[in-house]
Amino acid sequence: MLVLPPSFPIGGMENPRLTFLTPTMIAGDRSLVDLIAHELAHSWSGNLVTNASWKHWWLNEGFTTYVTTRILEVLYGEEVATMNLQLEQEEAIESLKDIPQAKQALLTRDPDTGSSTYTDEGLAYPKGAWLLRTLEGRAGRAVFDPFLRGWFDRHAFQSVTTEQFVAYLRSNLLAQHPEVMSEAELGEWLHGAGIPAGAQHAKSQRLVALDATTTAWLKGELTTAQLDTKAWTALEWMKFLNDIDKEADKARLQQLDAAFGLAKSSNDEVAFRFHRAAIHAGYREVRPQLQAFLMRVGRQKFVVPLYTALRANLDDRAWAENLYKSARERYHPETQTSVDKLIRQR
Ligand SMILES: [Zn+2]
Incomplete structure (x- = not known):
């Protein structure tokens, strides 16, 4: 397995006997x-x-x-x-x-x-x-x-x-x-389109329990300090951040980041989901960390949704276009093509 630079545009490429990998899979905790x-x-x-x-x-x-x-x-x-x-x-x-x-x-x-x-x-x-x-x-x-x-x-x-x-x-x-x-x-x-109605849905007991926590936290019945995250794996963080995206406001995200340092997480799957929620909530104080992320990582799975989220309002869009001017040359041509398309859309 050969770990490539962070500009590698995809997760992995299964070349026989020499898989190429994105370095974003190295999270420090073997979670990915x-x-x-x-x-x-x-x-x-x-x-x-x-x-x-x-x-x-x-x-x-x-x-x-x-x-x-x-x-x-x-x-x-x-x-x-x-x-x-x-x-x-x-x-x-x-x-x-x-x-x-x-x-x-x-x-x-x-x-x-x-x-x-x-x-x-x-x-x-x-x-x-x-x-x-x-x-x-x-x-x-x-x-x-x-x-x-x-x-x-x-x-x-x-x-x-x-x-x-x-x-x-x-x-x-x-x-x-x-x-x-x-x-x-x-x-x-x-x-057909979509997922057929008869598809069997996976249901994890740990994620069911997490749902209750997420709902209580979103409603304010549970404070950020009361979140018992000690046993959470990266998967639980990813699920939690997916579910609070577009739901949690800036103040809640600020508390989360202060408590858990998510904007600078060494796990890029976690950092990506936090930044996506931060963009949606207008939490602009974490822009320096977002900028560092977008300047470092060129994996389309992360970069494209983040630029997409940044297009939703004019202030973010102008900031993203400006950032992309310096980030573009760091990206792989496939990532450049995807983001070019986004930036050109008005
Ligand atoms: Zn594959």
């Missing part, structure tokens, strides 16, 4: 190792069995994302895997707001556009994984795991299409267990 699991899983889904064209991209990324949480389950147990999965599913649903309906199907990518915007690519990861999770949940692992293993064995060293997957699914799972998924629902997953 799911990215390692993801890139390793690509040795099978992506590098051993490869999508025939970008139109079938979900066969690489959806399968890999599915396998990632299975690896986390083996390493850290069911609860941690379920927390990861729940967050992944919630963020997928949240992302639907920003993706045109026509681009929400699994089988939709234009084979000619090798790299489109990060959100269009992004949905294939959790949605593809969600289809496999739903099949697994209904069929049970005793049936699903040999089915999945067989997919890799039969298609090793080949390029595959969605049509091949559907044919394999029909003859090796649905023929024997037609109750697992109807043809209509399968069509909805592959060609």
Whole structure:
């Protein structure tokens, strides 16, 4: 594994035998190792069995994302895997707001556009994984795991299409267990927008408990000093910051930052979510830390949503355009293209 400079525009690239990684996965507490699991899983889904064209991209990324949480389950147990999965599913649903309906199907990518915007690519990861999770949940692992293993064995060293997957699914799972998924629902997953109504949602007990804390804190029934965060993992911080985004005002965010130093967190997933909430709340006192973040990190997953949030009001927008003048040359051309597009939009 080769850790690249912070301008590396994506999380990782699964080059056979030499995965490239963003340094933003190094948080100091090993909390973001799911990215390692993801890139390793690509040795099978992506590098051993490869999508025939970008139109079938979900066969690489959806399968890999599915396998990632299975690896986390083996390493850290069911609860941690379920927390990861729940967050992944919630963020997928949240992302639907920003993706045109026509681009929400699994089988939709234009084979000619090798790299489109990060959100269009992004949905294939959790949605593809969600289809496999739903099949697994209904069929049970005793049936699903040999089915999945067989997919890799039969298609090793080949390029595959969605049509091949559907044919394999029909003859090796649905023929024997037609109750697992109807043809209509399968069509909805592959060609429809959004997440089908029958999708199985992950529910983590730890995150359910966190919901109660978040709600109480937002209502003011719980003060910031009363937040018992000692046992929180990075995932709980990420979920908490997702849920208070656009809800917590400047004063509450100020208290949070004073207590936990979130704007300068060494975990970029946490710092990113804090800054997104700070922008939405107009908490401009943390601009120096935001500026440092945007000058250091060029990963599109963080940079694009932050510039997007900064476009929402004129003062932030002017500040962001000015900052981008010095930050631009630090970014990878793919990130530059994405942010250029945002900055040009009026
Ligand atoms: Zn991947």
